[in-house]
Amino acid sequence: MGDSNMAKVVVVTSGKGGVGKTTSTAALGAALATAGKNVVLVDFDVGLRNLDLVMGAERRVVYDLINVVQGDSKLAQALIRDKRVPTLSLLPASQTRDKDALSDEGVSRVIAELKEKFDWVICDSPAGIERGATLAMRHADVAIIVTNPEVSSVRDSDRIIGLLDSKTEKAEKGERVQKHLLITRFDAARAGRGEMLNVEDVLEILSIPLLGIIPESFEVLRASNLGSPVTLNNPGSAPARAYFDAAKRLNGEALDMTIPSDRKGLFGKLFGRRAA
Amino acid sequence: MKLLDFFKRPRTAPVARERLQILLAHERAVSGKSDLIAILQEEIMAVIAKHFPVDSDGIKVKMERGEVVSTLEVEVEIPTPMCPSFPLPAKPAPAEPCAAGGVEAAQTGS
DSSP states (O other), X not given: OOOTTTOEXXXXXXXXXXXXXXXXXXXXXXXXXXXXXXXXXXXXXTTSOOHHHHTTOTTSOOSOXXXXXXXXXXXXXXXXXXXXXXXXXXXXXXXXXXXXXXXXXXXXXXXXXXXXXXXXXXXXXXXXXXXXXXXXXXXXXXXXXXXXXXXXXXXXHHHHHHXXXXXXXXXXXXXXXXXXXXXXXXXXXXXXXXXXXXXXXXHHHHOSOEEEEEEOOHHHHHHHHHTSOHHHHOTTSHHHHHHHHHHHHHTTOOOOOOOOOOOOOHHHHXXXXXXX | OHHHHHHTOOOOHHHHHHHHHXXXXXXXXXXXXXXXXXXXXXXXXXXXXXXXXXXXXXXXEEEEOXXXXXXXXXXXXXXXXXXXXXXXXXSSOOSSOTTOSOEEEEEEBO
């Protein structure tokens, strides 16, 4: 199992809702796990949990993060092992309780315990800048800021970057949380026509390093309909390839930045659909 | 006409980019300042509390940004019985407690 000194705690955050935090948490986690890493996905969205649904584990939830934080259940009882990738686990959020049931000390203890067991602890943050979001980022070594190329998402990301620099354990110790930008729902054609902010615009405004560019794709919805991370459901699809590359960069590999595309010629359009 | 409009559709992304750059430059400055004001409030409070019994609601610190000069307004309320006997102002006596009136400091630049 993981060496707690090497274990990395990642928060997937954005400020704005609906930009793809949960999708990205699932896709990146599954990508790292298929590469042989021990990965746990932790849902911090207490009261509005969805990571279980996107992972297809909604009927297997017995205990949740709050039960573990409050000592009502052991960590091992609450962890749900993925049926497709044995090195991937999920710690679901509670659907009925309030985020105030999460104590700072309880969360610290659970994160420390997870670091003993896993190589990557990936925390799916709730939207907003309230306590739920600051708790999710509290122990992070690395932050992935999920941003759509759209004004309100970029503004909220800027706000979240400010919080990462002030409200995290690292920031309080005078250290820095490593920040990465993940641009999702990107449409290269629209950006090319000047109808959508392009990657350079977003990078210049937020000035943090780029982890990946996930193209807008129906494959993402198709995967969540089926309860499977897009990287498992259709590993060859454009968004999946983008997530695999992002996962490799997260793991320290240097890769050229590309925007994978599903665009096919006429032949592909006519006959390619059937494969889905 | 409609078809022509379609081909001439203006590029909106540069507008988005410019609006964001202006807005975030302002918001970053403000969020830095609001921290500074909280710190100032705490430190001023500590100094005053050495001499007067004041509670934390009794101090208001406000920063207003102007084009050329910005002002920092500090207002401290002290219960009158605790107040040393400075003469009260003659006629247009303000209803405020004695040491209250804004102690204003101007800060140049913005």
